[in-house]
Structure formats: structure tokens, C-alpha cells
Amino acid sequence: MNSMTTKWIKRDYLMVIVFLQIVVYLTVFFDIPIARQVLGFFYFTFVPGFVILKLLKLDEFGWVETVLFSLGFSIAFLMLAGLLLNELFLLFGFSQPLSLVPLMVVLNSLILIGGVLAYLRREDVKIWKSQPTEKSRFPLLFLCLPILSIVGAMYVNVYGNNLILLFTILSISALVIGGVLSKKLLPSNLYPFALLMIAIAILFHATLISSYIVSFGSDVPWEYFVFKSTQNNAYWSSTNPFSGDIGLGRYYSMLSITILPTIYSNLLNMDQMMFKIIFPLIFSFVPLGLYQLWKEHIGKKYAFISAFLFMAGSTFYSEIVSLNRQMIAELFLVLLLLVILNKKMKPVNKIMCFMIFSFALVTSHYSVAEIFLFFISFTAVSLIVLKRPSKNITVPMVVFFFVAMFTWYIYTSGSATFDSFLRFGDFVYRQLGDFFNPTSRGQTVLTGLGMTESPSILNTISRMFAYLTQAFIVFGFVGLITKRSKIHIEKEYFILSLTAMVVLAMLLLVPGLADTLEMSRFFHILLFFLAPFFVIGADFLVKLFSKREGRFVISVLLLIVLVPYFLFQTNFVYEVTGSDSWSVPLSGYRMSALRLYRSCGYIDEQSAYGAQWLSKYVDVKNSALFADESALANVLTIYGISYGGSSLLSNTTIVADNGVVYLSTLNVVEGVIPFGRLSWNSTELSSIFDDLNIICANGGSEIYKHPT
Numbered sequence: 001m002n003s004m005t006t007k008w009i010k011r012d013y014l015m016v017i018v019f020l021q022i023v024v025y026l027t028v029f030f031d032i033p034i035a036r037q038v039l040g041f042f043y044f045t046f047v048p049g050f051v052i053l054k055l056l057k058l059d060e061f062g063w064v065e066t067v068l069f070s071l072g073f074s075i076a077f078l079m080l081a082g083l084l085l086n087e088l089f090l091l092f093g094f095s096q097p098l099s100l101v102p103l104m105v106v107l108n109s110l111i112l113i114g115g116v117l118a119y120l121r122r123e124d125v126k127i128w129k130s131q132p133t134e135k136s137r138f139p140l141l142f143l144c145l146p147i148l149s150i151v152g153a154m155y156v157n158v159y160g161n162n163l164i165l166l167f168t169i170l171s172i173s174a175l176v177i178g179g180v181l182s183k184k185l186l187p188s189n190l191y192p193f194a195l196l197m198i199a200i201a202i203l204f205h206a207t208l209i210s211s212y213i214v215s216f217g218s219d220v221p222w223e224y225f226v227f228k229s230t231q232n233n234a235y236w237s238s239t240n241p242f243s244g245d246i247g248l249g250r251y252y253s254m255l256s257i258t259i260l261p262t263i264y265s266n267l268l269n270m271d272q273m274m275f276k277i278i279f280p281l282i283f284s285f286v287p288l289g290l291y292q293l294w295k296e297h298i299g300k301k302y303a304f305i306s307a308f309l310f311m312a313g314s315t316f317y318s319e320i321v322s323l324n325r326q327m328i329a330e331l332f333l334v335l336l337l338l339v340i341l342n343k344k345m346k347p348v349n350k351i352m353c354f355m356i357f358s359f360a361l362v363t364s365h366y367s368v369a370e371i372f373l374f375f376i377s378f379t380a381v382s383l384i385v386l387k388r389p390s391k392n393i394t395v396p397m398v399v400f401f402f403v404a405m406f407t408w409y410i411y412t413s414g415s416a417t418f419d420s421f422l423r424f425g426d427f428v429y430r431q432l433g434d435f436f437n438p439t440s441r442g443q444t445v446l447t448g449l450g451m452t453e454s455p456s457i458l459n460t461i462s463r464m465f466a467y468l469t470q471a472f473i474v475f476g477f478v479g480l481i482t483k484r485s486k487i488h489i490e491k492e493y494f495i496l497s498l499t500a501m502v503v504l505a506m507l508l509l510v511p512g513l514a515d516t517l518e519m520s521r522f523f524h525i526l527l528f529f530l531a532p533f534f535v536i537g538a539d540f541l542v543k544l545f546s547k548r549e550g551r552f553v554i555s556v557l558l559l560i561v562l563v564p565y566f567l568f569q570t571n572f573v574y575e576v577t578g579s580d581s582w583s584v585p586l587s588g589y590r591m592s593a594l595r596l597y598r599s600c601g602y603i604d605e606q607s608a609y610g611a612q613w614l615s616k617y618v619d620v621k622n623s624a625l626f627a628d629e630s631a632l633a634n635v636l637t638i639y640g641i642s643y644g645g646s647s648l649l650s651n652t653t654i655v656a657d658n659g660v661v662y663l664s665t666l667n668v669v670e671g672v673i674p675f676g677r678l679s680w681n682s683t684e685l686s687s688i689f690d691d692l693n694i695i696c697a698n699g700g701s702e703i704y705k706h707p708t
Contacts, residue, residue, distance in 0.1 A: 017115040020047060021108050028104060031269060040268045041278060044107070049073030051114035056349050064192045065338070068289050069353075072335040075260065075282065075328065076360040081110060082259040083363075086236050096234035098259065100266045107263075138185040141175055142194045145201035153208035153585065160589045162575070165205055169572045172198055173563050176308055180301065180555050188300040192288055195307050199284035202570075206317045207276045209585040212608050213638055215601025216584070218322035221637035222248060223257040224275065228641055230258040231265055238412045253412040256328040256364035272638075275324055283320070283327035287311050289334035293341065294532050297489050302535040305558050309469065309531050312566040315524040322601075326521070329365030332357045333372055333528065340376070340392045341492055347391070354397060362405045369405055371525060374503070376401065379495045392492050458579050462568035468561045469534055472541075476533030477501060479540025487536050493529075500529035534558070593670035594679060598630040603638070606700020607631070607664040611640035613696050614703055618660055626653055627662040628673045635664055650675050653688050657706050661692060665700040 024043050027036040049070035053061075061069065082098065085106050089097030096102075145168065152164030179186030179194055186194060206216075215221055226248060230236050236258050240249035252258060264274050287307045295303035310316065320326055339345065339353045362369045380398050383390050409415065479485035480494070489497070507522055538557045542550050567573050571583035581587035584600050596602045611631075614620065620640065627636055628649050640662070647653070655661060663682075667673050671682040692704035 014119040037268045046070045048077040054118045079255045099234045139190045142197040149201040149205045191304040202317045203280040212603040216322045220322040224638045226251045227261045231262045254325045256325045279324045306531040314569045315520045325365045329368040332361040378499045465565040472537030473533040476536030485540045497529045500526045597666040601634045607635045608639045610701025611635045615640045624659045631664045659706045661704040663702045
């Protein structure tokens with residue numbers, strides 16, 4: 001099929017940019033609801049990157065790569081331009097460089113300058129190379145998935161009814177089955193669109209389950225805290241404002257959760273919903289990038305199935321959606337892989353893209369950057385040892401990334417990130433003495449190895465499908481190494497995948513290593529390299545027992561494993577059978593209070609309002625604040641903007657003259673006060689409040705203060 005290039009006349013290209021800028025100025029400064037958020041998001045998230053794309057003359061891309069690189073360049077542009085604006089304005093004595101007016105003027109001016117430079121070229125502006133498309137009405141059903149997900153989450157919030165969300169998950173499964181088995185229903189050229197719709201639906205069913213931020217036991221409370229600290233100051237400092245706290249200093253050195261959300265929040269007039277909508281929307285393009293990466297190696301259908309496997313695991317839509325810095329980092333990780341494995345890209349463009357995305361990754365998430373450094377270092381050394389040098393992964397690339405990474409981590413936030421690396425290394429070293437003790441690998445590793453008791457028959461079946469996905473990956477490697485599979489993998493990608501298998505083995509063998517990032521998050525990242533081997537494994541098994549070409553049989557085998565795996569991972573099966581479930585979207589209404597509020601980090605309206613009232617009317621910094629561990633880690637950190645200097649409520653608590661006690665819905669309505677692995681009934685601690693006055697109550701949370 002012949003490709004053709006879609007072009008804009010250069011005059012029209014510049015006029016579109018100018019028109020968009022005028023509209024954005026009007027919607028922002030007149031604060032037009034919805035229009036400001038929707039138009040502003042698409043403008044600042046795609047237009048700057050598209051301009052950079054054209055300035056670099058990256059015209060060989062199709063529409064999928066054009067969208068992905070426009071997104072990546074735009075996010076990197078916002079982070080880098082925000083950093084430069086921050087440093088230059090502070091240098092000249094301007095104390096709030098990240099406030100609205102400087103951001104609007106500087107960012108739009110830079111975008112306009114880029115547009116003018118592209119206009120000054122003689123040739124017209126190439127948009128992307130397009131292929132003839134096959135028509136089908138079936139993809140319209142995929143368009144309904146995000147709508148169902150949003151409506152379903154709202155329905156749960158208002159009425160406590162999960163039927164729409166259950167139907168959404170069932171619809172995703174049915175559409176994937178239909179799309180894989182029939183080309184007429186879902187032509188291969190529409191796979192990217194289908195994946196994007198599935199990703200948005202899966203992510204939104206989790207992030208929109210509450211009007212407030214749900215931590216899912218992850219780091220979003222501290223990410224939100226450092227973001228609000230940056231936004232309230234309207235500037236970012238390279239020194240650690242939380243002296244002595246390496247944890248917060250590590251977060252504060254990441255531009256992905258300081259400068260980037262500050263820019264988005266000020267431009268779009270969004271606060272908490274930015275972490276619930278904007279960041280997940282950006283993250284939804286990661287499976288699309290992986291599909292684009294994999295289709296060159298294993299074909300479009302197999303790449304589609306592999307991308308769905310990546311999304312099917314619960315980590316994708318539970319743990320990761322509360323790790324905003326990792327969501328942004330994974331976007332740059334997949335873009336870096338697309339850059340280094342693209343053999344058609346000109347060397348100059350490859351170097352420029354690698355440098356830009358490397359800086360963005362380094363300033364987005366330290367752990368993902370460290371993993372990427374290990375992967376490209378191991379691959380570069382392996383290619384040299386095997387005497388098969390590559391122009392795609394070179395030693396200068398590794399050196400550049402290493403220097404950029406450790407320079408940033410040493411000279412920002414008092415080297416808090418670098419100190420954390422040293423502490424993690426020391427932790428793993430000290431764990432080596434327990435090499436022969438299986439429990440030193442952590443609970444997740446033991447469960448993955450089948451060394452823990454299954455709590456129910458359904459859980460055993462769920463584990464079986466999880467083990468099958470892992471077994472298929474192993475079989476895929478065996479088939480590729482023994483050359484029993486006809487699927488061809490480029491040498492660079494094969495060594496990267498081999499490195500992933502080595503890392504997986506190390507996580508299982510080296511005590512304490514899995515706990516440095518959490519095993520579930522490690523495996524999620526390793527799927528960037530290992531997911532294609534899931535389909536290669538099925539291909540190997542079918543051809544092992546049959547000499548006939550059986551692509552349909554392979555597809556059926558993959559779906560037999562993958563669809564039940566997805567239904568178990570989303571907790572769909574547990575919910576419809578009334579079994580024990582950990583899904584807040586599907587089963588939050590019947591969870592125990594301790595699981596919902598403490599383990600899952602759920603926050604309701606009353607608790608959030610009490611925390612906001614506390615931050616507004618009580619001098620928390622000069623008070624002795626007492627609350628249970630769940631409230632301190634979640635609602636007070638996010639909505640009370642309180643961190644440090646607080647104490648846990650216990651049966652030995654003595655409230656001094658400047659003491660303040662905060663009680664959440666878990667304490668007031670449910671009557672439970674958690675403390676470590678223990679919990680008290682609220683009545684057991686009632687004596688603490690005998691000498692205190694209640695200063696705020698809203699039917700859920702309560703705040704007490706010592707009368708002084």
C-alpha cells in the first residue's frame with residue numbers, strides 16, 4: 001500500500017498557531033470554564049511538541065509517531081522552559097516566575113518563535129505520512145469505552161452502584177476478543193485508536209472513583225504536597241526546602257511533580273483533578289507507544305495483544321495512577337526506546353531526541369532513569385563484547401545519560417536522590433546475609449513464586465492465569481533462542497529483553513532488591529521489554545505441537561489466557577461472585593473501613609473538608625498535631641498541606657497546651673483508630689478529649705483543640 005504525505009501550506013500552519021494562541025489567551029484570562037481546561041490541555045500538550053517536531057524536520061513519521069513525539073516534546077518543553085523561566089526570573093529578582101502571567105507570555109512567545117522559524121522555510125509543512133485506511137463502524141464502540149468509564153465512576157460516586165463499571169470491563173474484554181479474531185471488525189490500522197480508548201477507560205475507572213485523590217497505598221500524597229509547595233511559592237528551588245528529609249527532597253528534585261503540575265495547574269485552573277485527569281490522559285499514550293515499538297518486530301496484531309497484556313495487570317490502573325512522576329517517566333522511557341531502535345531516523349535527529357528525552361526522564365523519576373541506564377549500559381557493553389557494534393545504542397549515549405543523571409541528582413535538593421541510591425544499595429548489601437531465607441525477597445515475590453498460601457479457590461485460579469502469562473514469556477524466549485519461532489527480533493531489542501530477564505532473575509534471587517522499588521512496579525516496567533514474548537511463547541507452543549500455520553489458533557490461545565487474566569486482575573470476577581475484592585472502583589462499597597481508608601487511601605468529602613479547614617484556620621506549623629496514621633499519610637498531607645511535626649494518636653497520647661487533634665471519617669463514623677498493625681475503638685481513647693474543645697465538626701471529621 002502506497003503512503004502519502006499530508007501537508008499544510010506554510011502560511012496556514014502559522015495562521016493556525018496564531019489563532020490558537022489568541023483563543024488560549026482569551027479562554028485563560030477570561031477564565032472560561034471547560035473551554036480553558038479542554039483547549040488549554042490540547043494546546044500546551046501537543047502544539048509545542050509539534051512545532052519542535054517540524055523544526056527538527058522529523059517528517060518521516062506516521063500519524064501515531066507524530067502524536068507520540070509531539071506529546072513527548074511538549075511535556076519536555078514545559079518542564080525545560082519552566083525550569084529556565086524559573087532560574088532566569090529568580091536571577092533578575094522576580095520572586096514568582098511560575099505564576100500565570102509569566103508562564104503565558106513566555107511559553108506562548110517560545111511557541112510562536114518556533115512557528116515563525118518553521119514558516120521561514122521555503123517548503124510547506126509536512127504533517128505526517130498516512131496510509132490508506134479500511135473503513136469499519138466497529139471502532140466507534142471503542143470510543144464509547146471512556147464515556148462508559150467516566151459515567152460509571154460518577155454513578156458509583158453518587159449512587160454507590162457499580163453496574164456500569166462492570167459492564168465497561170466486560171465490554172473491553174468483548175471488544176478485544178472481537179478485534180483480535182476479526183479484521184473486518186477492527187482493521188489493523190485502527191489498533192492504535194482502540195488501544196488509546198481502552199487505556200483511557202481502564203485508567204479513568206480507577207482515578208475518577210472519588211471526587212478526591214485516592215492514594216491506592218502509593219506516593220501521591222507526598223507528590224501532591226511538593227506540587228502544592230511549589231505552586232504556593234510560585235517558584236522552584238534547586239535546594240531542598242525540607243531540610244533533613246531525604247524522602248521529600250527526592251520528590252522535590254523531580255520536575256514532573258513540581259514544575260510540570262504547577263504549570264498545568266496555573267494555566268488550566270485545575271488542582272486535584274489535574275492528577276486525576278491530566279496525568280492519566282498523558283499516561284494513556286504509553287501503551288500506544290509500546291504498540292508502535294513492538295509492531296516493527298512482531299506485527300500489528302501481536303503488538304496489539306502485547307499492549308493489552310501491559311494494560312491488563314492491576315499495577316497499570318491502581319498503583320501507577322498514584323505515582324504521577326512514574327507516569328510521566330514511562331512516557332519518556334517508551335519514547336527513548338522508539339528513538340534508539342529507530343533505524344530510519346537521521347543521526348542528528350536521533351542525538352537531539354535522545355538528549356531531550358533523556359533530560360526529561362532524569363528529571364521525571366529517579367528509579368526509572370536508573371533502570372534505563374542499566375539497560376542501555378548492559379546492552380552497549382554486550383554489543384561490544386559480541387563484536388556487533390550498533391549505531392543505535394552507543395557508548396557516548398550511555399556516557400551522556402550517566403553524566404546528566406548523576407549531575408542532576410547530586411546538585412539538586414542537597415543530593416537527596418543520590419543519597420537515596422546509596423541507602424538503597426546499602427540496604428540490599430545488608431540483606432545478602434539472608435540469601436537462603438526466602439522471606440527476604442518480599443511478600444510479592446513469594447506470591448509470584450507460589451510460595452504463599454492462596455486465600456481462596458478463585459484466588460488460586462487467578463494465580464494460575466498470572467503464572468500462564470509468565471510461562472508464555474519464558475516459552476517465548478526459549479522459542480526465540482532455539483529458533484523454533486519464525487518471529488524476527490532485532491539484536492538491540494533482543495539484548496534489551498535479555499537484560500530484562502536478567503533483572504527479573506536478580507529480583508527473585510537477590511534479597512531486598514525487589515523492595516527498593518516494589519516488585520509489582522519492577523515487573524510492570526520489565527513488560528516494556530517482555531510483553532511481546534507472551535505472544536511469541538504462544539506461537540512457539542502451537543508450532544511445537546503442529547506443523548501447520550495456525551495464526552487463528554495462536555490468537556485464540558492468547559485470548560483464553562489474557563481475557564480471564566484481565567477479568568481477575570480488575571477484580572471483576574471477585575465482585576460478581578461476592579468474593580473478597582481489593583478493587584475500590586468495583587467493591588469499595590462493601591470493603592471494611594480499615595481496608596478502604598487505611599490500605600487503599602480512600603478520602604471522602606467530610607475528611608477532606610476537615611483537613612482544608614484545619615490548614616486554613618489553625619496554625620499547624622506552630623501546633624502539636626495529632627491524628628491516626630492513615631489521616632497523616634493521606635488526607636492531611638494532601639488537603640491539610642501538613643507534613644512532619646505530627647504525632648500518631650495512641651492510648652498514651654497527651655495533648656499539650658498547643659495541641660490539636662484531627663479525626664477523620666474512619667475515626668468518627670466508623671469508630672476505628674489504626675495504629676501500626678493494631679487498631680483501637682474510638683471509645684478506648686475517649687479520655688484524650690476530656691480537656692479539649694471541639695472547634696470543627698461536619699458529620700464526618702472532627703477537630704479538637706486545647707483551650708488556651
